[in-house]
Amino acid sequence: MESHVKAGAQLIDRTVLILDLVANSRGEGVTLKDLCEWTGLNKATCHRILSSLVGHALLSKADKGRRYRLGTKLLVYGAKAANGPGLRSQFQPALQRLRDATGETAVLMARDQDDSVCIDRRDGECLVQTLTGSIGGSVPLGVGPGSLAMLSFFDEPERIAVVERNVARFGAYAALNETRVKELVMETAAQGYALDRGELIVGVSGISVPIAAVESGPLASLGLTFLAARLTPQLIEEYVGLLRAEVERIQPHLNPLDRNLASPGRM
Incomplete structure (x- = not known):
């Protein structure tokens, strides 16, 4: 037996x-x-x-x-899991508010080991191309504002280790290499949010802010994706303010011991 x-x-x-x-x-x-x-x-x-x-x-x-x-059945499993408690369910109203207030695509990303995974989104009035493509899509940490908003606020040893592990993967993105990713990390850490001016997808910009559980490091990010032609200092200030307000509303209630926050598959 x-x-x-x-x-x-x-x-x-x-x-x-x-x-x-x-x-x-x-x-x-x-x-x-x-x-x-x-x-x-x-x-x-x-x-x-x-x-x-x-x-x-x-x-x-x-x-x-x-x-x-x-296979397709995994999409069904993922959708059913995502409807339970966790990061995705807590931020669903925020995504809708951001989409309604701005007309832009609102995106929720979460860390999965050395990747950043799109766990939810609300498409804007103007459909724009995104790095992850759709819910479930992922990019290496260090690629795009959603992942930079997390990576840039990791403890230094962890941040360095993640970048080293992902270096070979950055080559798949024409505008990125190890030096450029490190520059973007420093820029993001200094200003408190990640900004893509259209460097990765021509004509498409994005802004993201980090999400961290209480007494824990960044585990996710909340962002907006929009046409780069609309990018102005005033728009950046407005969108960063909206994103931070939503994160500040929910972030204090995130429990770092909640196992539903441990993996995008359970969000």
């Missing part, structure tokens, strides 16, 4: 590992060969797990069946 329990737990561990690896592929998908190399599983075992996950819509096939991506 005990051996069956151990075998079952091992199978679950392998399945979760495969899901994690596919999720980290950033939408490109991974091949059976890749997964066998990364997990150490033999081809037959790995293929059996993948086939089961595809059958349950937890994974899907792409590139004529050669690659595996996350």
Whole structure:
């Protein structure tokens, strides 16, 4: 009996590992060969797990069946989890107020290890391109105002470590490298908010402020995304004020021990 329990737990561990690896592929998908190399599983075992996950819509096939991506059922699970207690539910009214007051796209980002994940948003009157694309999309910490609003206020050792781990990933963004990210971190820390003047997506700007639980470091950010042509010193002042007012309204009630704040998947 005990051996069956151990075998079952091992199978679950392998399945979760495969899901994690596919999720980290950033939408490109991974091949059976890749997964066998990364997990150490033999081809037959790995293929059996993948086939089961595809059958349950937890994974899907792409590139004529050669690659595996996350499946649609995970979107359903994520949406159901997000409706529970946690950061997302607490900031939903704030997102709507910001959208109504400005007409801009309001975005809530949260930290997931070395990434910044969009956990909710309200699209503005003018649809604009964003770095994360939609709810569930992510970027490396250090890329874009939403992630800079968190990264810039980490303790120095943690901030340095995150940047070092993400350096190789910055190359995917034409305007970024390690030096530029460090400059943006210093700028953000000095002014208290993150600002993108259209450096990453031509014609699109963004402003974000950090969100921190009581006696805890930044765990999320609240921001607005809009057309860069509208950017003026007056607009920056207005939007930063609105964002800070919403954060100050909710931030004192965030409990750092609340496990719902520990992972975007549970927000």
